[in-house]
Amino acid sequence: MIENVKDISDLVGLSRLKGRAFEIKAIHPADLETYVVQGWEFYKKLTKTIQVKRNKQHSLLLEDRVWNMFFKMGFSQLSGQGGGQLIINPKEKNSPKSQIxxxxxxxxxxxxIECKSSADYRKRIQFQEELGKFSQIKDPFIKAIRNNFSHDGVKKQPVFIMFLSKAxxxxxxxxxxxxSNVILFDDVDLTYYENLVNHLGPAAKYQILSDMLPGKEIPGLSIKIPAIKSKMGGNNCYTFSISPEFLLKIAYVSHRSKGKASDINTYQRMLTKSRLNxxxxxxxxxxxxPTNIILNIEKNRLNFQRIKQEGDQDDEINAGIxxxxxxxxxxKSAWIIDGQxxxxxxxxxxxxxxxxxxxxxxxGLKPSKQAELFIDINAKQKSVKQSLLQELFAELHWDSDKLSDRVSAIISKSIQDLNNDPSSILFNRIQTTDGVKDNVRCITLKSLFDQIEKKGFFIAKERGGNVLEYGPLWAGNNNSTLKRATFILNVWLSEVANHNTVWWNLGSAPGGGLSMNDGVAAIFSVLRNLFELLEKKGLKLVSCSDxxxxxxxxPYSVALGQFLAGLTEGQRKSFRDLRGxxxxxxxxxxxxxxxxxxxxEFNPDGLDEWQNLQKQQTNKNAKEIIDQMEVNLQNNIIDELKLNIGTEDEIWWYEGIPQTIRTKVSSRMEEDKNKRGGKEYYFDLLDYKKIIHDNWEIFEKKFGYGKGGKDKRTEWLDFINEGRRIVAHASSGKTVSLDHYQRLQTLHQWLGIQINEVEEEVIATDE
Incomplete structure (x- = not known):
């Protein structure tokens, strides 16, 4: 016997309470302060009491969400507040009870239904114990249903479900x-069914029943209808008319937003509520x-009986029988391909x-043919996004005869599984066609696909389309390879992310950049290089277990994570800014x-060569920047002195240039016989610093960097000069560091802005 199970008509008031994300309690006004300390807050004033509210605890919230979902689906009876009370042995007067x-x-x-939740995502270490306890009620529950809830003559199918949240x-x-025949549903499933029932209403019940009882015949619902049998694309098809009420009960749509990791056959987008309305x-x-609903019905669900025809019998199958x-x-016997x-x-x-x-x-169409037909139909109505085609690659090519297509299907499915699995470091971070891009969900399937499909992951060597050697992620067949690839990719990424938690969690927000397309692509690119290195050392990675x-x-992913964790804020910005x-x-x-x-010991081929080349290139680029800055300083300082002091009798030279520098410049001109063509071409970089100091009222606004006095605000010229000394002496073997080069770039950009802004301001003032 099960107590506290009521007709749905008696539970309307309870549904309103369970539909809220918070709980409400009426208290005496004098007790408000006590309740506030306990996390409650004032909600509403009544005649003699007040109401307080607080957000429901995660365990209560999960139970109420699940209960309310079944209420909206229109199940005829539901347990009331506090759940169902299962009497284990009704014949005993004081029989123990088990709460469901x-x-x-x-x-x-x-x-x-049993509901288990956690405040944060974590491993459910006590799950085995919880499952065992839940399984113990199965026999008493089945007996209670048979004895107390079968008055309508229909034998009810018992179903046992555990809803797990953040577990x-x-x-x-x-x-x-x-x-144990216990169905597990997670947060993704619950959200999917909630959205579905909000869109469909009672018909959503048949979707969840299809997931719980696929292939179970529905008592008293079989039907015999007139139909025309024909062939299309070599496949049997039937044309008929039928009531929506019947079709709603057997139809099934496998929406991609549902995210079941085990479900390969998903190609439909989620229903649009506005369109339904x-x-x-x-x-x-x-x-x-006037247009047809397109279905696929399982072969064992159909039986066609031909009736007497007139006409050419040879052409019957083409014309229709x-x-x-x-x-x-x-x-779950009629899959909707088009017309949901x-x-x-x-x-x-x-x-x-x-x-x-x-x-x-x-x-009896194969899932790949269903998906292909879905694409063909919708492509004629409107263009199909490339991102959608990539998401559907698993459905289109999962059973392809061509290995490269099957590998691509595995990659597509693996990426989607990483996005849907709460234990994955990429959980809810990959932007799907149906999803909305935000700071967290900012990685595209294409960016990951492009990296993982490269040679070295699944196929190591091939010739003429024939595989000579499989890569480390291959495991013999589609399902095993999918499992292996998803596991290994997650292990590799997780170690990197766990050493950079704050940076990783920022996504594409300011200061982020690691868990974005380019960042994750680089991390996978390093994994590919690692596989190549380990194989060259003689390790047969494809023979290793997962x-x-x-x-x-x-250990290598830990090292990568540690390196990235040591980057400065500026280096992280540079890491993010790299493109293409x-x-x-x-x-x-x-x-x-x-x-x-x-x-x-991590020394991939080409790394030394690249590093040496990079040093040379960095010095070359740094020299170009310094030369350009020196020319800008020369032109602008001389122009400003002439503008502010004057040019008559070269007064700018005598009044604006310190005597020590004039003497030094004159000596250089004399020694060089003035081959450069003017005094201004014989200044050293640090000469400009002294000139700026002596004419601070002229140059402060243009060449004062940062805050402080003029010594502090002109230190950048010492930094530029230090770089000039390095790049001017190539034989020394010294190179400009990456940090030094990045600061040179910053100063170069700043100087260009300063010169342009001040000049524009002067022009505007003159006008």
Whole structure:
């Protein structure tokens, strides 16, 4: 026996309470301060009392969300406040009771639901114990349902579900749940079903029943209808009309937003509520749909009986054969390829039982063919985004005969699994076609796809399209390779991210840049280089188990994480600012140099050559910057002196240039016989600093950098001169450091801005 299970009509008030994210309590006004200390806040004043509220605890919030979802789906009976009370042995007077968080009963099913949550994402180490305890109620629950809830003559299918929120469950525990016939749903599933019921209303019930009881026949719902059988693209298909009410119960749409890691066959976008509402209005105005709903129905659900035809029998199959089509109704037996909005607009609509929809139903299409057909249909209506095609690559090519296509399908699915798995470091960070881009969800599937599909991950060597040697992530077949790739990629990224938690969590926000397209692409690029290095050292990585491979690469990912953690704020900005192919190359090599400083044994081919070349290039670029800055200083200082002091009798020279510098410059001119063509061409870089000091009232605004006195604000010229000495003596072997070069760039940009802004200001004043 199960106590505290009520008809849904008696639970309307409770649904309002459970639909809130906060709980409310009426108290005496004098007790307000006590409740505030406990986390409550004032909500509303009543006649003699006041109401206070506080956000629900995560455990209560989860239970209420799940309960309210089943309420909106229209299950005929639900447990009341406090859950269902299962009497273990009804024949005993003082029989023990077991509390069930939620009991949901409908005509065909009886569901026992346990809800477990955490405040933050963490491993559910006690899950095995919780699963065992939940499994103990199965037999008493089944007996109670059979004895007390089968008055309508329909045998109810018992279902046992655990809803887990922010709980990370390992593969072994998932397998235990499967063996115990306990269905696990997570946060992604719950959000999906909540959105679905808000869009569809009661019809969402058949979607969740399809996920819980795929293939289970629905009692009393089989149907026999007239249909025309024909062939299209070599596949059997049937054309008929049918009531939306019937089709809603057997139809299934596998939405990509659902995110089930085990579900390969997902190609539909989530329903659009505004579009559904417009179609419902159209139906209410006696609108009709002249176009077909496109379905795929499982082969074992159809039986076609041909009736007598007239005409050429040889051409019957092309022209169409008339007959009777038996449909054995079962959950998840009719997959919608096109027309989900037209069908689900009938959910809860008064015309759903008497209207008719035109249907073209294919028989037993493979998921890849369904996805291909979906693309073909929608591409004719509007352009299909490249991002959507990449997301659908797994569905389109999962069972392809071409290995490279199957590898691409595995990569596509692996990336999506990393985005959907709460234990993944990329959880909810990859921007999907249906998702909204923000500071966290800022990594595109394409950017990851482009890196992981490169040679060295799955295929090491091939010739003429034939694989000579598989890469480290290959595991023999699609599913094993998917599991291995997802695991290894997550291990590699996690170690890097865990050493840079703050930087990683910023995403694309100011100060971020690591967990963005270019940052993650570089991290995967380094992994590819590591695989090549380890293979050249004689390690056969493809022969390693998943865990063995993870253990081999982990020290290197730790080293990469430590290097990145040591970057200064300026270096992080430079890391982010690099763009394009050259930027990726530079970022990757920079990471390799940093890793080698921590692990000298990490020495990939080409790293020394790149580092030497980079030093030469940095010196060359630094010299160009310094030369340009020196020319700018020369021109502007002389021009300013002439403008502010005058040119008559070269007064600017005598009044603006300190005597020590005049003497030095004159001596240089004499020795050089004035080959440069003027006094201004014989100044040293530090001469400009002295000139600026002696004419501070003229040059402060233009050449004063930062804050402080003139000595402090002209220190940048000493820094420029230090760089000039390094690049002027190539034989010394010294190179400008990356930090030094980056500061040179900053000063160069600043000087250009200062010169332009001050000159524009002077022009405006003159006008």
């Amino acid at each position: 968080d939620i009991v949901a009963i409908d005509r065909e099913v009886a569901i026992a 990370i469950v390992n593969e072994n525990d998932k397998e235990r749940a499967k063996q 417009k179609i419902r209005e159209y139906l209410s105005e006696d609108g009709i749909f 008339l007959g009777w089509l038996d449909i054995k109704a079962a959950y 909005h037209r069908l689900y607009a009938y959910s809860g609509h008064p015309k759903s039982h008497k209207s008719k929809l035109l249907v073209m139903a294919f028989e 865990q063995e491979l993870a253990d081999i690469i982990k 192919i050259q930027g990726l190359t530079y970022r990757t090599m920079q990471c390799q140099v940093g890793m080698r400083s921590i692990m000298p």
